[in-house]
Amino acid sequence: MVTWTKHEDIWDEAAAASYDTPGTGMFAPEVLEPAVERLAALAEGGAALEFAIGTGRIAIPLRQRGVPVAGIEIASAMLAKLRTKADEAAIPVVLGDMTTATVPGRFSLVFLVFNGISNVETQTEQIECFHNAARHLGPGGRFVIELWVPELPQRTVAAKANVVRAEDGYVLVDTVDVLAQHVVSHHFRFGPEGEAATLFRSAHRYVWPAELDLMAKLAGFDLETRHADWRGSPFDAASTGHVSVYRLAGG
Missing domain, CATH: 3.40.50.150 (Vaccinia Virus protein VP39)
Known part of the structure; x- marks a missing residue:
């Protein structure tokens, strides 16, 4: 469960x-x-x-x-x-x-x-x-x-992390476990210069x-x-x- x-x-x-x-x-x-x-x-x-x-x-x-x-x-x-x-x-x-x-x-x-x-x-x-x-x-x-x-996994790529989206104030990075069909999404949000970024993570099983x-x-x-x-x-x-x-x- x-x-x-x-x-x-x-x-x-x-x-x-x-x-x-x-x-x-x-x-x-x-x-x-x-x-x-x-x-x-x-x-x-x-x-x-x-x-x-x-x-x-x-x-x-x-x-x-x-x-x-x-x-x-x-x-x-x-x-x-x-x-x-x-x-x-x-x-x-x-x-x-x-x-x-x-x-x-x-x-x-x-x-x-x-x-x-x-x-x-x-x-x-x-x-x-x-x-x-x-x-x-x-x-x-x-x-x-x-x-x-x-997306189909790239067998020749050794990296386990993918930058999915990058725009002003926001970057999304996914880490992937192909065998388990698991993805952890890392949402980085950036405020004004000098302000610490915030991170929100969520786990998924892709289907x-x-x-x-x-x-x-x-x-x-x-x-x-x-x-x-x-x-x-x-x-x-x-x-x-x-x-x-x-x-x-x-x-």
Whole structure:
């Protein structure tokens, strides 16, 4: 099982306080609105459950669209931040591990966005995410995953660290363990000159799309659609990410 202590250490009060960036980054309207619109359509009038609901980036605007939303969240600090924006009556949340925690009721849609499944660091536990989604869905229900596409490792390169992004005030460096399919992302943010840089680290297990499809099969799902983004762009060999919609048998 993913350990509570580890995730509480990563997603602590400082991380929760700085997570929301209203109007910019992953909270920018051009990023957020297509995701909410697509999820609302996939719910087809039923209730939705978000794994790793966080501070409510998706859940709150989805609820405002009229979709009943519940959640599972492992980090108490992230849930506390959500509670400053929506109470338990509006968006009920179970504090727990999304591989095992259960939420009362039956849902037509379960979703796990913004690379959330990669935060689960073993293949076995990632498979359990699919099984737990299936437990919450009725026949024909959907499980939606948003995830990045891993790059092929360079066998001739000895370095174990890659600079993924470098821009003013920010550098992202990934350290990679190819055998374990593990990545640790190191986010360095730089303030004014003379001010110490801040570092935020998060661990991931990367997953190939074909591996994800097999995990889905093991839990009774079939791939319904896969696109390169929330707007429905075609997924191809050049795509750096995907939105995959899995449907539970029996619908």
